[in-house]
Amino acid sequence: MQLSYWELKNWFTNIDYAIVGSGIVGLHAALRLREKFPESKILVLEKGMLPQGASTKNAGFACFGSISEIIDDLKSHSEEEVVNLVQKRWQGLQLLRKRLGDEAIDFRPHGGYELFLKSDDSCYAECLNKLPFINEILKPLFKADVFAKQVDRFDFKGIQDYLIFNPFEAQIDTGNMMQALLKEAVAQNILILNQQTVSSYSDTKNGVEVVLGEFSFVAKKLLFATNGFANALTNGGVKPARAQVVITEPIANLDIKGTFHLDRGYYYFRNIGDRILLGGGRNLDFDAETTTEFGQTEIVQNKLEQLLKEVILPNHEYQIAHRWSGIMGIGNSKKPIVSQLSDNVYCGVRLGGMGVAIGSLIGQELADIVV
Ligand SMILES: Cc1cc2nc3c(=O)[nH]c(=O)nc-3n(C[C@H](O)[C@H](O)[C@H](O)COP(=O)(O)OP(=O)(O)OC[C@H]3O[C@@H](n4cnc5c(N)ncnc54)[C@H](O)[C@@H]3O)c2cc1C
Numbered sequence: 497m498q499l500s501y502w503e504l505k506n507w508f509t510n511i512d513y514a515i516v517g518s519g520i521v522g523l524h525a526a527l528r529l530r531e532k533f534p535e536s537k538i539l540v541l542e543k544g545m546l547p548q549g550a551s552t553k554n555a556g557f558a559c560f561g562s563i564s565e566i567i568d569d570l571k572s573h574s575e576e577e578v579v580n581l582v583q584k585r586w587q588g589l590q591l592l593r594k595r596l597g598d599e600a601i602d603f604r605p606h607g608g609y610e611l612f613l614k615s616d617d618s619c620y621a622e623c624l625n626k627l628p629f630i631n632e633i634l635k636p637l638f639k640a641d642v643f644a645k646q647v648d649r650f651d652f653k654g655i656q657d658y659l660i661f662n663p664f665e666a667q668i669d670t671g672n673m674m675q676a677l678l679k680e681a682v683a684q685n686i687l688i689l690n691q692q693t694v695s696s697y698s699d700t701k702n703g704v705e706v707v708l709g710e711f712s713f714v715a716k717k718l719l720f721a722t723n724g725f726a727n728a729l730t731n732g733g734v735k736p737a738r739a740q741v742v743i744t745e746p747i748a749n750l751d752i753k754g755t756f757h758l759d760r761g762y763y764y765f766r767n768i769g770d771r772i773l774l775g776g777g778r779n780l781d782f783d784a785e786t787t788t789e790f791g792q793t794e795i796v797q798n799k800l801e802q803l804l805k806e807v808i809l810p811n812h813e814y815q816i817a818h819r820w821s822g823i824m825g826i827g828n829s830k831k832p833i834v835s836q837l838s839d840n841v842y843c844g845v846r847l848g849g850m851g852v853a854i855g856s857l858i859g860q861e862l863a864d865i866v867v
Contacts (some may be wrong), residue, residue: 499711507687511539513866514706514715516694518542519551520851521844522721523677523686524859527595530684532863538686539715541708543693547674549724550851553822555741555755555764555775556670558592558603560585560853562610562757563623563643563660566630569830575633581830583637585850586664588857592673595856600676601668606754608665611648612656613807619760620656627660638664650752653810667755667766668852699838717866720843721859723825723851725788726833733833734825734846736788740796741775743768745817747809758803761849765808771817772808774800790821824849834861842866 499508513529515522518540526538546552560582561569569578593603612620624645631641646661681688696707697718704718720729724736747770755766763776777796778785784793797819804814825846827833832854834844844862847855 504713507539507689508713510537511713511715512536513538513717513719514704514713515540515719515721517549517721517723517725518547518678518688518690519549519721519723520674520677520855521723521847521859521862522547522719523681524595524856525719525721525844525863526681526686526859527677527684528860528863529866530686540681540686540688541692541694541706542688542690545690549722550739550822550824550847551855552670552674553739553741553820554670554852555766555773556668556673556768556852557608557755557764557766558589558666558668558852559608559662559755559757559850560589560664561850562608562662562761563627563630564610564619564757565761567622567626568760573830577831579633579637581854582634584857585853586637588854589666589852591856591860592852596673596676596680601673603666603668605663605666608662608755608757609646609659610662610757611652611659613759614654614656616656616759623660624658651811652807654807665755667768669768670852673852697841699840701839704840716840718841719862719866720837720841720845721862722843723845723847724823726825726843726845729837729843730827730833730845734827735786737778737824737826738785738787738790738821739775739778739824739849740792740800740819740821741773742797742800742804742816742819743773744771744804744809745815746770747772747812747814750812752808756808758807763800763803765803772804772814774804774808776800788823790823792819792821824851832858834858834865836865 634642645658698705703714726734750770762779765774777799827846833846844858
């Protein structure tokens with residue numbers, strides 16, 4: 497399509513910052529740049545009709561790691577790294593709440609729980625055993641015990657006697673959060689263009705030529721916030737990880753409130769009003785789920801349905817209302833990548849399964865490395 501003089505002038509000329517991706521990270525980076533450079537021209541390019549990766553697809557856990565995840569992370573990261581990560585997630589959540597307000601994101605501090613299947617004796621024993629130690633290393637941050645044993649009062653089936661409760665965990669409405677973020681970006685005079693895929697770029701030292709298929713324009717700086725789609729950009733440092741989700745119709749007399757983790761974080765569920773959202777199962781077929789294609793597979797969907805029927809809702813009548821998937825960005829470290837790729841090109845990617853918490857902070861860090 498041929499663009500008019502006006503279109504070229506207003507949308508594509510004198511761009512100071514072009515940001516690729518309108519997820520949590522891209523929008524927070526844009527807002528931070530606006531704070532620092534009130535007069536700048538900021539353009540966000542998004543390949544989807546809506547943000548189309550993880551930020552509008554997620555489960556809305558405002559969490560910073562279940563006890564088994566923290567124990568697992570300690571096996572591949574130093575204690576300092578793990579505590580730093582938890583701290584960043586916690587700070588990120590505070591930043592998100594401050595920026596958008598608890599009402600706008602429907603923040604509900606119901607707490608979070610980890611449950612353990614009867615068959616998972618070893619993980620259960622390890623978590624109970626290490627609980628005092630994990631509380632100890634997190635105490636400087638929370639000034640209180642984070643994890644505590646609690647008897648199951650939700651009537652789950654096939655699980656160990658105790659759940660592990662975390663009063664600091666909460667849930668948000670993901671759709672409300674992303675809409676509030678998009679509205680804030682527009683209010684801050686940030687231009688957002690949807691259905692624009694950045695196909696390549698060329699850093700010319702004085703600026704960056706940003707290519708959108710047939711068309712290109714120049715920006716002074718280019719920031720990638722493309723998370724699960726950043727494999728090539730990071731030379732394999734980020735791998736896509738699809739996550740499948742189901743949600744039920746409203747369930748009569750549902751007495752489950754909170755966010756719940758199962759099987760070392762591979763499954764997660766929560767109430768949304770009187771519905772249950774359940775996601776996970778990537779571990780059933782890592783190869784198939786290492787993809788940027790949205791979709792469902794029989795093996796994962798069957799497992800989600802089995803968990804709903806046998807563990808989570810054994811005493812309820814319910815129907816599955818809807819199914820979807822999203823694409824996360826993971827790698828061999830839980831630490832996100834925030835780095836400069838060339839003179840004028842930067843990225844903030846690899847948010848893993850906790851971008852709701854850490855995304856605001858990573859967006860901010862990404863903006864802050866751009867000079
Ligand atoms: C099913 C699911 C459940 C989750 N649950 C939780 C949870 O409960 N709590 C939590 O903290 N985290 C959760 N996460 C993870 C969290 O959603 C992500 O970590 C976070 O949204 C990542 O944000 P982002 O902005 O980095 O990436 P994204 O939201 O994926 O944004 C990247 C954007 O870049 C766009 N893009 C990519 N390539 C291009 C291109 N070439 N040109 C233009 N645009 C491009 C994509 O369309 C996308 O919109 C979940 C993720 C999924 C998928």
